[in-house]
Every structure is written in structure tokens, then in C-alpha cells.
Amino acid sequence: MIPGQFEYHAPSTLDEALALLAEHGSDARVLAGGQSLIPLMKLRLASPGVLVDLNGVGSLSGIEEAAGQLRIGAMTRHSALERSELIASRYPLIADAAAVIADPLVRNRGTTGGSLAHADPAGDRGSGMTALGAEGGVAGPGGERTLSIDELLLDPFMTTLDEGEILTEVRVPQPTDGSGGAYEKLERKVGDFATAAVAVQITRSNGSCSAAGIGLTAVGPTTIRASEAEDSLLGSSLDEEALRTAAELAAAASDPAADLRGSEEYKRDMVRVLTLRALRRAVERAGG
Structure with missing residues (x-):
């Protein structure tokens, strides 16, 4: 048509x-x-x-670190994040997610802001930004405001953007030493929407976990923050027992619906498996 x-x-x-x-x-x-x-x-x-x-609005594209934040213009393509040396070296969670979004055609055209504003619960961008503690810069008829990604994503395909507002950029806190992140996705075939996916970002300080973020994809009406799983990691040594406990809590936080991709029980179990994998990779990247 x-x-x-x-x-x-x-x-x-x-x-x-x-x-x-x-x-x-x-x-x-x-x-x-x-x-x-x-x-x-x-x-x-x-x-x-x-x-x-918006493709002619140059101010909406770009990747830069400034004033303690990574700033990603809303019109920045997924492929630009996938290829960026800065992203790969300091924000591997973002690079992981960019690499598994659909196919090269979509990654070359699709944008960070467009993906977030579309608010697809199976999209690969929201959970990573949730885990990273990101926020969105918004411009509209009433001026500018800032929303956390948790606040932005409201329901399936719904955001808290008001009429006439534009998501202009995404801001991610710069990681400190001892930080690491990872994104693990289960899909039926390469380029498919996620059956389930998990984003993890952790920081280790003086031998224990000082910060943790865990976001879940495609297992609820919108991106889910696994708060209890995050809290369970704080103060731990990020040993295997702590990671397994967090994985169980992340699975419990999921709210999947049965469909052609699997039953509720199957998806919940996959959240547990994917969380454990992502945590192990994040700890390794953090130098653990």
C-alpha cells in the first residue's frame, strides 16, 4: 500500500x-x-x-562527551553508535545494543531519538538507556525540560512527550573507573525483535559494587527497571552468588505475555539466563 x-x-x-x-x-x-x-x-x-x-536539522546529530555527560543527538543513527570508538571503549552497553538492532538498513537510517520516542517495548534502545541512568532533553512550545528515560517511556508506543515537543538528545552520565556494561538479546533469527533482552551497567569501587542498573526488554508493557535486582548487587563483591541472586530477582521483575515467541514461563526463565550472562560480561569489562 x-x-x-x-x-x-x-x-x-x-x-x-x-x-x-x-x-x-x-x-x-x-x-x-x-x-x-x-x-x-x-x-x-x-x-x-x-x-x-528533522533530517536537515544538523544540531540534532552528534556524539560527544562534555560536562560529565555523553550527549547523543536524537537524530544520531544507530550505525554511528555502532561504529563509534568512543562508544565502544567507554559505553559498550550502547554499542552492544546498536549492533543487534534489526539489520544494517535499519541501523543506517534509524535514529536514537526516533527509537526512544516510538516506545516499542521490544525495541533495543530503551532498556540500555534505563540501565545507564540516561535522561532525555526535550524542547517544545513551553521551552526545554529534562526527563529520565524511565519517565519518558509510559506505555506501549506511548511517551510522556506533550504535543509539539521534540526529543532533542539523550544524556548519559560518564562512567567512572571500574564500570562495565553489556546487552544480551534472545531473538528467533538475526534482525528479529527480541523475545527477551537484558541491559546491565555496573560500577565496582574498592572491591564492591557501588552502582548497578538493569533494564529489561520485551517482557512487559514498556521497558522495566529491575530495581530489586539492582539493589541486591549494591555492596556485594559481584561474585557468582550475587550475580545469580540478581538474575533471579530480574526474572521476578519481568511481566511477559505469552505469544508466538514463547510462554510467560519461558520468557521469564530467559530473563534469568540473559541477566546472568550480561552481568558476567559487565563484570569482566569492569575489570572484575
Whole structure:
């Protein structure tokens, strides 16, 4: 099928984009990489009257560390994160997730901000940003504000962005020495949506765990933070027993639904397995 008729705008600045959204209201949709919106439009499941294409807004792309944060522009492609030496060396969790998002075509076009704003519970970006304690910079008619990724992701395909707002960047705290992260994904075939996936970020200080983040993908209505599993790791030596305990707690935190990819019991068990794998890799990367 082909999309319905729509009006197309290609602003070159963020202010122009915001003005267009304000002018057209609920009839307008933002176009980022188009890897989710365009297929929906072709199926007539989405029929915006106006598309505001952000690909010409240069200020929304880029990867840099500054003022104690990693700043990722919302229009930064998944493939850019996959290829970045900075990401690979200091934020391996982000690199892990980028490498298993769909296929090269999607990674070359899809964007970090678009993926988060789409809020697919099976998407590979949300849980990693949750585990990393990331936040999103948002611009809109009321000015700028900041949301944690936990606050941003509301329900399946729903965020807390208000009408006329744009997610402009993602900010991740710079890791300290002794930090490591990993992303483990179970999929039926390469490029498939996750049956289940787990993101882990840990920090070891003076021989014990001083910080831990665990995010779960595709086992609930939105990304899940496994808070009890995180808490169980704090103060531990990150030995095998501590990792196994955290994995059990992460599985208990999941809320999977049975579908063609597996039963609730199977998915919950896979969360346990994937969490343990991710924790082991994260500890190894942290120098443990």
C-alpha cells in the first residue's frame, strides 16, 4: 500500500521545526529515520496530514562527551553508535545494543531519538538507556525540560512527550573507573525483535559494587527497571552468588505475555539466563 496524502516540511533548524509543530498541532508528526513511521503510514495505521522532517536539522546529530555527560543527538543513527570508538571503549552497553538492532538498513537510517520516542517495548534502545541512568532533553512550545528515560517511556508506543515537543538528545552520565556494561538479546533469527533482552551497567569501587542498573526488554508493557535486582548487587563483591541472586530477582521483575515467541514461563526463565550472562560480561569489562 501507499501512504495517504500529506504535507511535507523540511526545516533546517530546531526553532523552525518547533514552529511547524505548533502551527499544525495534532495533525503533524515528526519524521526521523522513518523506520517505524513510514511502514505504519503505508499500512494506513498512521495518517498524519503533515510530516516535519528533522533530517536537515544538523544540531540534532552528534556524539560527544562534555560536562560529565555523553550527549547523543536524537537524530544520531544507530550505525554511528555502532561504529563509534568512543562508544565502544567507554559505553559498550550502547554499542552492544546498536549492533543487534534489526539489520544494517535499519541501523543506517534509524535514529536514537526516533527509537526512544516510538516506545516499542521490544525495541533495543530503551532498556540500555534505563540501565545507564540516561535522561532525555526535550524542547517544545513551553521551552526545554529534562526527563529520565524511565519517565519518558509510559506505555506501549506511548511517551510522556506533550504535543509539539521534540526529543532533542539523550544524556548519559560518564562512567567512572571500574564500570562495565553489556546487552544480551534472545531473538528467533538475526534482525528479529527480541523475545527477551537484558541491559546491565555496573560500577565496582574498592572491591564492591557501588552502582548497578538493569533494564529489561520485551517482557512487559514498556521497558522495566529491575530495581530489586539492582539493589541486591549494591555492596556485594559481584561474585557468582550475587550475580545469580540478581538474575533471579530480574526474572521476578519481568511481566511477559505469552505469544508466538514463547510462554510467560519461558520468557521469564530467559530473563534469568540473559541477566546472568550480561552481568558476567559487565563484570569482566569492569575489570572484575
